[in-house]
Amino acid sequence: MSDEELLEAVRARLGAAGAASEAAIARALEEAARERGRVLGSAAAGAMVRSVRDAMLGAGPLQALLDDRAVTDVLVNGPREVWVERGGRLSRTDVDLGTPADVRALAVRLAAAGGARLDDAEPAVDARLPDGTRLHAVLPPIADGGTLISLRAVRAAAFTLEALVECGTLAPPLASVVRTLVLRRANVLVCGATGAGKTTLLAAMLAVVPSDERIVLIEEAGELRSGHPHLVRMVARRANVDGAGRVELGDLVRHAMRMRPDRIVLGECRGAEVGDVMTALNTGHDGGCATLHANAAADVPARLEALGALAGLSRAAVHAQAASAFDAVLHMRRARGLRYLAEVGVVRRTTGGLEVATALSADAGGATVRGTAWPELARRWGLAVERTVGVA
Incomplete structure (x- = not known):
């Protein structure tokens, strides 16, 4: 046999x-x-x-790839088109998943393992597997040419700010600034593109929070790992097959305010919950954090306006709320396989509305330059930066 x-x-x-x-x-x-x-x-x-x-x-023939600690993403474009990302770079593997029907069956099974439905009536899914891996899958004919599967590995070990300095994600002067913002309870918005390292930076920031403070973390999928000893997590829930049981991120933000939080943290702000987050941070809950998809720190006001519109907020209301809710913006960038903190900005009102002005910027090599908003940031939070930092 x-x-x-x-x-x-x-x-x-x-x-x-x-x-x-x-x-x-x-x-x-x-x-x-x-x-x-x-x-x-x-x-x-x-x-x-x-x-x-x-x-x-697990993920069947893909599990060995996910078990590789250097792999962050596994992407399936077809039975013999399996790609992985290591060190910020994509490479093709020799994994053979069989037939298109086998790939579809794998996607359906993974979706079921994540408590989600994937079939002709629901041809796309975004779910979290039992081990925390993020799953996104799309079936034909929505996926032209065959089933598409995207898996993002979630690693149990959390980075510290020191570790991020060692791997080049944080320039040493910026690490000092980030630490001070956390300890002095600034409300911080971490922005960047998908895969730029927002969650990694946020996890390292939460590890800096004093151990006698209670953090209430709200996520769409429980992927953030932090070494903080008093962190409690709530995860949003999609509706069941009958369309019932859905719990939105905004609902969880409101619940968090009643849980005696020292800090409220939203893993990803992507919809109408932005209104609830700004409300929470404007009602005495300082030291909070959230992440946001944005191309640059300067684009944050436009993103907040767009999300605020989903919450029924006018442009003027978003500007007034955001200027009071957020103290600083940390923009993550991804270039040439490296994820790094590229900019520290200050959120402020102007005659034209809302802006994020640059206080510090850094390139992929770690060279750091002060921007026009540096005096404002330094004065408010008692910051100091090494003399090696240049002036723009």
Whole structure:
């Protein structure tokens, strides 16, 4: 009996029993091998258990890629078009997923593992797998040419500000500024493009928060990892198949205000919840943070206006709320495989409305320059920057 036939027997046994824990897999493997007169060594049995586990609990043939600590994203464009991102660079792998039908079946199974539906009636899904991996999948004909799968790995270990300095994400002068903003309880908005490192920076910032403060973290998917000892998390919930049970991010922000928070943190601000976040940060809840997708720090006002419109806020209302709610903007950039903090900005009202003025900027090499808003930022938060910092 071949290994593949034995694996199929194990899968069939587990399917009939309705169990798929690792212990159940090991028992099913032992029973199936004994029934067929096979004796498995510990190494062979361990490899088969892992194979069945990956197929039933993990991402199947993609699990080995996700287990690689250097991999941040796994992208499937077709059965033999599997790409990974390592160190900020994409490369093609030799993984073969079989047929287009196999890729579709994998996407459907992963969606189900994340508690979501993926079929012809719901051809696109955004979900979180049990291990925290972010899943996005799209079926044909929405995905022209075949099923598309995108997986973003979530690593258990959280970076510190010191570690981000060592890997080039933070220039040393900017690390000092970020630390001071956190300790002095500034309300900070972290912005940047997808994959620019917003969540990584935010996690490192939360690790700086004093241990006697309570952080209430709100996320759409529980992906932020921080070493803070008193961090509680609430995660939004999509509607079930009957269209009931949905819990929005804005609902959770309002709940957070009643949970005796020292700091309220929104993992990603992407819709009408921006109104609730600004309200929370304008009612005595200082030291809060949120992330926002934006091309540059200067584009933050326009993004806030667009999101505020979803909450029914006028442009003037957004400007008034944002100027009071947010003290500083940290803009993350991704270039040539490196994610780094490129700008520290100050949020302020002007005669023209709302603006984010540059206080400090840095390039990918770590060279840091003061901007026009530096005196304002330094005076308010008691900041000092090394003499090596230039002046724009």
